[in-house]
Amino acid sequence: MYCKxxxxxxxxxxxxxxxxVTLNKVRxxxxxxxxxxxxxAEGPKEENEDEDKVESSLGESCIKTLADIKNQLRDLETQxxxxxxxxxxxxxxxxxxxxxxxxxxxxxxxxxxxxxxTWTEKVHTYSTMMHSLLGSNNLKRTHIALSLSAKRRQFxxxxxxxxxxxxxxxxxxxxxxxxxxxxxxxxRPFGNNAVIQVTLGRVLRAVVTFxxxxxxxxxxxxxxxxxxxxxxxxxxxxxxxxxxxxxxTDNANAAMLNFCSPGFSDLSVRSFFTWLHSFASLFTDxxxxxxxxxxxxxxxxxxxxxxLDPFHEECxx
Numbered sequence: 001m002y003c004k005x006x007x008x009x010x011x012x013x014x015x016x017x018x019x020x021v022t023l024n025k026v027r028x029x030x031x032x033x034x035x036x037x038x039x040x041a042e043g044p045k046e047e048n049e050d051e052d053k054v055e056s057s058l059g060e061s062c063i064k065t066l067a068d069i070k071n072q073l074r075d076l077e078t079q080x081x082x083x084x085x086x087x088x089x090x091x092x093x094x095x096x097x098x099x100x101x102x103x104x105x106x107x108x109x110x111x112x113x114x115x116x117x118t119w120t121e122k123v124h125t126y127s128t129m130m131h132s133l134l135g136s137n138n139l140k141r142t143h144i145a146l147s148l149s150a151k152r153r154q155f156x157x158x159x160x161x162x163x164x165x166x167x168x169x170x171x172x173x174x175x176x177x178x179x180x181x182x183x184x185x186x187x188r189p190f191g192n193n194a195v196i197q198v199t200l201g202r203v204l205r206a207v208v209t210f211x212x213x214x215x216x217x218x219x220x221x222x223x224x225x226x227x228x229x230x231x232x233x234x235x236x237x238x239x240x241x242x243x244x245x246x247x248x249t250d251n252a253n254a255a256m257l258n259f260c261s262p263g264f265s266d267l268s269v270r271s272f273f274t275w276l277h278s279f280a281s282l283f284t285d286x287x288x289x290x291x292x293x294x295x296x297x298x299x300x301x302x303x304x305x306x307x308l309d310p311f312h313e314e315c316x317x
Contacts, residue, residue: 018083022080025072027223029069029076032072068182078280088232120272141297165192166190168186168210170211171266171269172194175269175270181201181271181280182280184197184198185199193211195236196208201223201280202223203250203279204222205220206219206220207221207227212265214260217236217253218249218256219237220240222240224238234261247298255272275305276311278303287300287310287312287315289317295314296312298312301313
């Protein structure tokens with residue numbers, strides 16, 4: 001159906017300025033032709049009572065308009081010659097018969113197919129040019145001592161979801177020493193994975209579930225709400241009854257995903273608990289944007305990840 005064009009010599013495309021000038025010439029020629037037919041239909045604009053003078057004025061107007069059309073046509077021909085026309089027009093074979101289909105819904109298929117093949121040729125041309133340009137630049141590393149370089153590039157994959165309990169306890173203990181008003185108690189009710197019970201001053205309590213050194217789930221509750229269920233086990237999923245701490249829970253899980261970094265698990269855990277510690281002044285901070293303590297009866301429940309600045313939900317950046 002479609003024969004691919006040879007890539008002997010790419011056809012230079014005319015510049016935008018040349019095309020703009022040519023279109024302006026066509027527009028001027030059409031305006032002059034329209035003016036000529038208007039003069040023939042309506043006569044000259046001057047109103048003369050003498051019939052001989054009217055015919056003379058009509059003739060002069062027509063001659064003048066035809067002279068303008070001749071000059072503009074000559075300029076247009078000169079401008080069109082400067083345009084580069086494709087030497088080998090694209091042949092679509094039998095698909096050209098689609099343009100002869102009288103059905104209105106099938107008539108645009110030919111032009112869509114033509115545009116598709118045109119863009120395919122452009123992609124092929126540009127890819128060929130990029131291949132030649134990139135092929136001339138040697139971006140590969142040296143092959144000297146390849147085996148030694150390969151050994152140096154090898155690294156040990158760290159599986160942070162399966163680490164020893166001592167490593168987790170060491171990280172939690174170091175975080176415990178960082179903040180005096182935040183207490184972290186470690187328990188393992190479900191095996192090796194740790195569950196951290198956090199008490200931040202007299203503001204809030206939280207349950208942080210770990211899988212190795214990766215944080216999986218966070219629930220934040222008020223200070224007067226229990227962390228244990230009726231059976232004395234750690235309650236991992238019951239949300240707080242207060243809307244403020246429900247919103248803090250949502251933001252804490254968003255922060256947990258933001259700070260998650262499997263390659264730097266120690267840093268990600270410390271960053272998360274530093275962010276959580278910023279809620280020690282939850283009910284005393286003012287919003288950095290509006291400067292108010294409350295907005296819609298809510299304190300600033302959002303903390304910016306880098307600066308830890310407090311914001312209301314409606315004011316956060």
